[in-house]
Amino acid sequence: MAFDAVQLRAAAQQFGRRRFLGATGAAAALAFAVHLPAAGAAQAAELDARKITEDPFTLGVASGDPLPGSVLLWTRLAPRPYEPGGGLPAVRVPVQWELAHDERFTRVVRRGSALAHPEFDHSVHVEVRHLEPGRAYHYRFRAGAWTSPAGRTRTAPHPHARPAALKLAAVSCQAYHDGYFTAYRHLAPEDDLSAVFHLGDYLYEYAVDAVGGARRYTDRTLPAHFARETVTLEDYRLRYALYKTDPDLMAAHAAHPFVVSWDDHETENNYAGGVPENGVPPEEFLLRRAAAYRAYWENQPLRRPQRPDGPDMRLYRRLRFGTLAQFDVLDTRQYRSDQAYGDGWRVPGPESEDPSRTMLGAAQERWLLDGWRRSRPVWNVLPQQVVLARRRNVPGPGHKVSMDAWDGYPAARTRLLDGAWNAGVDNLVVLTGDVHVGYALDLKADFDDPDSRTIGTELVATSVSSGRDGVARPANWENLTRANPHMKYYDGRRGYLRVTLAEDAARADFRTVSAVTTPGSPVTTAASFVTEAGNPGLRPA
Numbered sequence: 001m002a003f004d005a006v007q008l009r010a011a012a013q014q015f016g017r018r019r020f021l022g023a024t025g026a027a028a029a030l031a032f033a034v035h036l037p038a039a040g041a042a043q044a045a046e047l048d049a050r051k052i053t054e055d056p057f058t059l060g061v062a063s064g065d066p067l068p069g070s071v072l073l074w075t076r077l078a079p080r081p082y083e084p085g086g087g088l089p090a091v092r093v094p095v096q097w098e099l100a101h102d103e104r105f106t107r108v109v110r111r112g113s114a115l116a117h118p119e120f121d122h123s124v125h126v127e128v129r130h131l132e133p134g135r136a137y138h139y140r141f142r143a144g145a146w147t148s149p150a151g152r153t154r155t156a157p158h159p160h161a162r163p164a165a166l167k168l169a170a171v172s173c174q175a176y177h178d179g180y181f182t183a184y185r186h187l188a189p190e191d192d193l194s195a196v197f198h199l200g201d202y203l204y205e206y207a208v209d210a211v212g213g214a215r216r217y218t219d220r221t222l223p224a225h226f227a228r229e230t231v232t233l234e235d236y237r238l239r240y241a242l243y244k245t246d247p248d249l250m251a252a253h254a255a256h257p258f259v260v261s262w263d264d265h266e267t268e269n270n271y272a273g274g275v276p277e278n279g280v281p282p283e284e285f286l287l288r289r290a291a292a293y294r295a296y297w298e299n300q301p302l303r304r305p306q307r308p309d310g311p312d313m314r315l316y317r318r319l320r321f322g323t324l325a326q327f328d329v330l331d332t333r334q335y336r337s338d339q340a341y342g343d344g345w346r347v348p349g350p351e352s353e354d355p356s357r358t359m360l361g362a363a364q365e366r367w368l369l370d371g372w373r374r375s376r377p378v379w380n381v382l383p384q385q386v387v388l389a390r391r392r393n394v395p396g397p398g399h400k401v402s403m404d405a406w407d408g409y410p411a412a413r414t415r416l417l418d419g420a421w422n423a424g425v426d427n428l429v430v431l432t433g434d435v436h437v438g439y440a441l442d443l444k445a446d447f448d449d450p451d452s453r454t455i456g457t458e459l460v461a462t463s464v465s466s467g468r469d470g471v472a473r474p475a476n477w478e479n480l481t482r483a484n485p486h487m488k489y490y491d492g493r494r495g496y497l498r499v500t501l502a503e504d505a506a507r508a509d510f511r512t513v514s515a516v517t518t519p520g521s522p523v524t525t526a527a528s529f530v531t532e533a534g535n536p537g538l539r540p541a
Helices: 005-015 023-034 182-187 233-244 247-255 282-298 362-373 410-422 477-483
Strands: 061-067 070-076 093-100 108-116 123-128 136-143 151-154 165-171 193-198 258-260 317-321 325-329 379-383 428-432 438-444 454-460 487-491 494-502 505-513 523-532 535-540
Touching (some): 061 136, 061 247, 061 317, 070 093, 108 123, 151 247, 165 182, 182 505, 182 523, 362 410, 428 494, 438 523, 454 494
Parallel strands (some): 061 258, 325 379, 379 428
Antiparallel strands (some): 093 136, 165 494, 317 325, 438 454, 505 523
């Protein structure tokens, strides 16, 4: 049984802020709040998997974070996914896995077993090593008499290999209650994607009513426990179960390896580091953050170094795809300063422009800049969450900017862009989510001077479903495009972003769907842009 919000508050008060913020206190408070075993506790009993009478693979399979000789495989056992514990008793369950060259599994190259622990909600994370670089594999799991759907994954190229091209997709913001995940239906069959980068808001904490919000189900009724905001570990686990039973999301995970990073809604809207959106005590919020981070790791194809420690989780990490591309996956939420001027769109001023303000935190910022100095690939790609380029809401004086985006942290943005330039990063591509629209933006050395040098490009992936159907030209299209001459494209429809990196250029295709409040809408390429290697700046393809 997971604690409710009242019990979380009691836990926070019992341990106290000073003790909670210490490493031992954090671990103790988390164990107290979510019933995790203490160090040295006896192992849970083991279930004979042959006694599982219902399909435990209702949440599908996934893979992630491809390395040259390794893949990460994921599943979570949940015969009844909308029930606490997924319908399984609080015991360990043995799970077998296979990795093969072919989809019929006649040429199995690796197989093994793992234990699905109740402490991790019966999730399984298998790191398969000693594989061939740059090739596709097929995988599946077994538990008792049950076999999972098969998935397809791919290792990264050899560190010294230079692929002719690398194709990837970027997605973000998938509010279940705002519509269907139709973008994934079209993304799943895309050929030869090396990875799908999820840029945040995989899950929303908001209530989902009995008919699934804008989905307006007529053939099912969702349980009442979804009709409240997520606060406890049990809340977050159940909400992931709701999202992961979506067939289009399941198909995309099975088809491609994912590289995931969070934004705010996986925990709470617009939180900043340890500061919650609303005025709850910080120690109470950190207990909530610990629950959210744990459920995130349990439900994503992430490796062991990303496993959280209480309310802390190192999500920023680096992936290399031969000598063609380096990906520095950022976390712009966990370490940032609080939003200036109370958040929202505000006139910038001394508070937002304070040079001590940080978006990444000192350690992550140093890690990024050091990595750039040592970087040799053709393309440096920065998957992150909130818009990096300047966005004024109207032309002329009196403009406002978003305090939650990098506009609210301009000194940190300057450090980042200056760091890229000083490190000799010639081909910087930033991948962004968050705003439920598609943008193509040039990153300027001086945003006040359109003729200043272009340091890189920013490609903003629209939402999968958040914001409901959307329109090609939102109400602020004219003002935003006039106020920001470095903005080359703006579209308010749902969809995803497809990016192809080659030796001489990068191409971005903005893929949009006409509606998400009804299922099955077609997809179209709304616009395509190219930036040349060594000559940054976006041009229509």
